[in-house]
Amino acid sequence: MKQTLLYESHQKLNAKMVDFAGWNMPLQYTGIKDETLAVRKDVGVFDVSHMGEIFVSGKDAAEFLDYILSRKISDKNPALTNYAFLCYEDGGVVDDLMVYQLNPELFMLVVNAANTEKDFAYIQEVLADFPKKSGVLVEDRSDIYGLLAVQGKDSLEPVQDALANVFPDLGLVSKLEELKRFRQMHLPLEEALLIISRTGYTGEDGYEIYIPQKYVVSLWDSILESGVKPCGLGARDALRLEAGLVLYGNEISEQINPIEAGLTKFVDLNRNFVGSKMSETYRYKIIAIKATDRSIPRENYKVFYQGEQIGKITSGSFSPTLNKGIAFALVSPELPDDAKTVQIEVRRKQADFLITETPFIQF
Amino acid sequence: MIEIKNDRYYAETHEWILFEDDIAYIGITDFAQSELGDIVYVESEEEGELFEQGEIFGSVESVKMASDLYMPIDGEILEFNEILADEPELINEDAYENWIIKVKVTNPDQQNDLLGVKEYQAVIDEE
Structure with a gap:
């Protein structure tokens, strides 16, 4: 290990x-x-x-990143760190990451530990078909x-x-x-x-x-x-x-795209980038819920609405700050926007949970 | 250091059981509380209900996980330790002092199925 x-x-x-x-x-x-x-x-x-820290450099690095990431990095204030997604063609998420512009030709992508090797290989693969590939160097400096x-x-x-x-x-x-x-x-x-x-x-x-x-x-x-x-x-x-922050593999994944996860603000749509097709599918949505009693929701617990199973918990925990159970759940997009509560099966019993805004706590 | 007390018996599922004639107290071991981390909720089935050895009689939850509680022997739940409803973290402080349920033992011969200190030590050494 x-x-x-x-x-x-x-x-x-x-x-x-x-x-x-x-x-x-x-x-x-x-x-x-x-x-x-x-x-x-x-x-x-x-x-x-x-x-993982993956460095992308070269005179065409910015253009390449614009193409492989969900955000048009070249438009952003270079002093800011930007949250973005690396996606497959269909919009499924390879990873979520932070982008640091270190100079106009040098960028650092900070990626999930579990995904570093996968991301690096995927970026190389996309680069191989990128017209200006000779102007881009990708290195894993983790x-x-x-x-x-x-x-x-x-x-x-x-x-x-x-x-x-x-x-x-x-x-x-x-x-x-x-x-x-x-x-x-x-x-x-x-x-x-x-x-x-x-x-x-x-x-x-x-x-x-x-x-x-x-x-x-x-x-x-x-x-x-x-x-x-x-x-x-x-x-x-x-x-x-x-804080209402998603985790790769739970709320976003190869199967759950950023729009389905409610993260559209981290996607600059209406341009050509790998994953722009994500706006064509809407198979589920992610909701935030909190307990009304002492029930604690856990990953994979079933979620019900009006007696029908509509999804499952993707991340759930006891919140030490709120002293109650909180969770993200992946549910059918048909769950009405004005729905107030869902039920979670917690050890063979059903418990009411309130649909809530994120973050769960006040800052 | 994980503590194992020699005044009581143990189950492979990390419950302890302390006999007092035909009454017994059941809780979770120091090893179990240590694995669970901060305990935030404990519940048991209703008082007066009968359970067989190996049946689930309740659960204990920490910040990070939920774990079922198994009856080490056949018995009737006489009492749930109510103090744990408000202060479940007492189990983290002293897992052997803070019993979860008190039961009426209905099949005393099952004492032979339970683990002693050495046998339980071997169970946790394997984990």
């Missing part, structure tokens, strides 16, 4: 480890509940170094970068302190002061880059720091020394669900 450079650090913290897409990762340190609440109230740090996510409203100070501690000469404290939400900054570091974005997967303010691997342990230690709570993948999943 693969492990990140922080494997020993996690063991020293007595983390409960779990196999996640072939990676031995921390599920939790002290508990999913208190880790989730630490991020909601103060700040927590996640080792997400397993995620082995070069570690990734730490510091999340929560009190993120800035510990991130400043830790980065100043590891890189005293880079003037990062004032640069971080100026970095706005959803924007990124980067600077050369030896043969690679230090990339910092004010983004995350929790709904909270926070920072994601892409750092050459040899610095990962000292950055992690410095962040913990600032009193930031280490958090595992269990809390990460609870946090992303509370």
Whole structure:
């Protein structure tokens, strides 16, 4: 099984480890509940170094990305990090990813750990038929970068302190002061880059720091020394669900396209890109629901409306912040838009769930 | 460290059972609570109902998963430990102190089917 450079650090913290897409990762340190609440109230740090970093460069890189991604990247403010989908011809999703423009001819795609190899192979395959392929280079640099996510409203100070501690000469404290939400900054570091974005997967303010691997342990230690709570993948999943953020393989997949998942705002339609056919199908829709009693919805539980099964839960959990069950469900598009409740079969009994807006919690 | 107490018996499905004459208390083991993580809900079937060994008598849910509870022996549910309805996390704090149900034992011979400390240790060593 693969492990990140922080494997020993996690063991020293007595983390409960779990196999996640072939990676031995921390599920939790002290508990999913208190880790989730630490991020909601103060700040927590996640080792997400397993995620993939695919670099696309060259004079025709931007045009190529416009063609393979759901968003027209060349139109976007280069300081922003953009969420986008990599799709098949029919609109089925290969992966969801974040796009960083590092210069007009250099882009980083941050992809799901489970999909890195698949994405890389797929991008190469599409590139092979791309007319300007000689002007594009695609490289998997996942082995070069570690990734730490510091999340929560009190993120800035510990991130400043830790980065100043590891890189005293880079003037990062004032640069971080100026970095706005959803924007990124980067600077050369030896043969690679230090990339910092004010983004995350929790709904909270926070920072994601892409750092050459040899610095990962000292950055992690410095962040913990600032009193930031280490958090595992269990809390990460609870946090992303509370924030109404989808997970690849659950709410979007090869079978569920972005429009069906209600994510049309991350698709620039009416142009030629791989996957533009997604607007032609509408086989299901994703809804958000919350419990009216103490029932906790879980993945694959059946969803009913007026006595008929109309779908199933794609992600479900107890929400530590709301103290109740919340979920995404994949249902028939025929479920009326004004429907207020559905029923979920929870251990042979049916429980009422309210259809709700996302995010599930108020920020 | 996972604790196993030597005053009681165990089932392969990670319940413990503590006998007091023809009454028994049933809960989940320290190993089970540790695997589940933060427990947020516990429920059992109605008091007065009869269950056979191996039947589902309730469930326990943590943030990340739901798990059924199995009767280690035949018995009638006399009482559900109501304090767990409001404070299910007590099981995380002390899995052996916080029993889930109290039962009337209807087939005492089944005690022979249950696991002792060493046998249960072997079960968790395999997992």
